Amino acid sequence: MSLSKSFGTVTKPYERLPQVKVKVLVVKDTSKVNRWEFDGEGVKATQVFKNRTAAVTDGQTVMKFILFDSLMDQINEGQTYIVRNYGMNRFGPTKCMLSKNNTAIYMCSPLIVPDNLEEEGKALLTPPSTLVPILDLTAGIEQLVTVKGFISEIGPIVKHQTDSALPVPLRNMTLKEDEGEIQICLWREANLVAIGDGMLIKVSHLRGKKSPTYGLAFHSTSFTVIELLSMSNKIKVEGLRILEGGDVELLQGNGTRITVARAIWLENYSIPVVAMPSWVNIKVENGKVSKVENVDEDLA
Numbered sequence: 001m002s003l004s005k006s007f008g009t010v011t012k013p014y015e016r017l018p019q020v021k022v023k024v025l026v027v028k029d030t031s032k033v034n035r036w037e038f039d040g041e042g043v044k045a046t047q048v049f050k051n052r053t054a055a056v057t058d059g060q061t062v063m064k065f066i067l068f069d070s071l072m073d074q075i076n077e078g079q080t081y082i083v084r085n086y087g088m089n090r091f092g093p094t095k096c097m098l099s100k101n102n103t104a105i106y107m108c109s110p111l112i113v114p115d116n117l118e119e120e121g122k123a124l125l126t127p128p129s130t131l132v133p134i135l136d137l138t139a140g141i142e143q144l145v146t147v148k149g150f151i152s153e154i155g156p157i158v159k160h161q162t163d164s165a166l167p168v169p170l171r172n173m174t175l176k177e178d179e180g181e182i183q184i185c186l187w188r189e190a191n192l193v194a195i196g197d198g199m200l201i202k203v204s205h206l207r208g209k210k211s212p213t214y215g216l217a218f219h220s221t222s223f224t225v226i227e228l229l230s231m232s233n234k235i236k237v238e239g240l241r242i243l244e245g246g247d248v249e250l251l252q253g254n255g256t257r258i259t260v261a262r263a264i265w266l267e268n269y270s271i272p273v274v275a276m277p278s279w280v281n282i283k284v285e286n287g288k289v290s291k292v293e294n295v296d297e298d299l300a
Helices: 069-074 115-125 188-192
Strands: 020-038 043-057 062-067 080-084 087-091 094-098 104-107 145-154 158-160 168-177 180-187 200-211 215-220 226-228 231-236 239-242 248-251 257-260 279-285 288-294
Touching (some): 020 062, 020 115, 020 168, 020 188, 062 069, 168 188, 180 188
Parallel strands (some): 062 094, 180 215
Antiparallel strands (some): 020 043, 020 080, 043 062, 080 104, 087 094, 145 168, 158 168, 168 180, 200 226, 231 279, 239 248, 248 257
């Protein structure tokens, strides 16, 4: 029986779906947080469910197959299996196979599938996300996008009540790249990455939404990955201030603010600052400034 035909054929609550023969195209291990603990300064995941999601095909249709518990280790990419006693469901518009307590998976002879289904399987588990300069982002962009830049504003992690009974974490921030600036809303697991003001980051798989109240913002999705970037660059310093705690904040002409830890700043400069440097070379590693050096103004 093909996947396309087996989905929707069950009309009675306890009717069993027919066995299917499928090839595993891609496998991805995922974690979903079902319970959060808010401590006033951040958020912790206190209940995490792990599963393995595969993109499978019967040679005609590509579908997700979510495996729980002991079945997680019973499939491998590129192998073909016969599956019995599985469930079927929809998550939004997406069809999905689900493992159950009595699901049985058998090794079998290989299934040859066309290349286009292989690519469809990869896109199903990790859809493409295009790196777009922030200045080019508009409300009309429908695909998932990736952006990078310095965090110029970041709010606290707050509880947000959704349609479910338990609240989820939400954090708003502003990301700035050159003259461009966007609002980003980080949901759920995206808040488990430690980030702060003035850090250089890349955020993938964002979806743009425009509301009459808050305007255009880009929201994280279940595919979002936050990467702490590294770079070396010469910047012109338009302003400087000492933050509470002793860290130094550098202001560029386009409004970008870069935070330098007190210990890093004191390697080449003093606090209080006697004279503000006009140009500096900065080195950023894993999102944070690791070195600041003066630039000869004749070479700036």
